[in-house]
Amino acid sequence: MTLPFFVYGTLRPGEVNHDLFLRGRTLAEEPGRLPGAxxxxxxxxxxxxxxxxxVVSGELITAREEEYTALLAELDRLEDYAPGDPRNLYERVEREVLRTADGTAVRAWVYVAAPAVAARLRxxxxxxxxxxxxxxxxxxIP
Structure with missing residues (x-):
């Protein structure tokens, strides 16, 4: 299933991993909010x-179709995510994200803290x- 990505840290525009992983590979980047986090x-x-x-603020990133499969695999590696691996730092989950501009709900991939990490952070x-x-x-920052 092809879904946009919701990014809230180093993958956001202007941050270091945006240029390394996303520059030139996206169709759209728009502000969004992840409720319930x-x-x-x-x-x-x-x-x-x-x-x-x-509520977490970030961006909804829509990848170019021809980049999607490779980008998904690269982001999984960046986030130390492997399906079912108990050592994951993050889990990739499908969640509703709200577009900031109009409040429209969009289904997107989000990397959230894996259960053990989430428990420690809480x-x-x-x-x-x-x-x-x-x-x-x-x-x-001055």
């Missing part, structure tokens, strides 16, 4: 943890205020 700061990248009441992780990784406290 809370964003946690990770070691240089964020994790979306499925939790009622939260216990002692640091949520990103406002659910937008770009807006997190960045004292390193």
């Amino acid at each position: 809370v964003l946690y700061d990770g070691p240089g990248y964020p994790y979306a943890v499925e939790e009622p009441g939260g 216990g002692r992780g640091k949520p990103v205020e406002g659910g937008d990784w770009r807006g997190r406290g960045r004292a390193d």
Whole structure:
């Protein structure tokens, strides 16, 4: 099934992995929101943890048809995701994402924290205020 991707961290436009993986391979990139998830700061990248009441900001990325299969495999590797592997850091799941412009719901692939990672983050992780990784406290930026 061909679905857009919802990205909320280093794959967002302007972030390092966007240029490495997505530049020139997309048809559309538009702001979106993932309801039912809370964003946690990770070691240089964020994790979306499925939790009622939260909202994560990011972009809906529609890949070019001829790039889709290869891109899906590359993003799975980037996110350390293999179907059914208990060592996964992320799980790729199909979720409803809302387009920011008009609130339309779109089914998309989202990489969320795997169960063991999500449990650790809920216990002692640091949520990103406002659910937008770009807006997190960045004292390193003048």
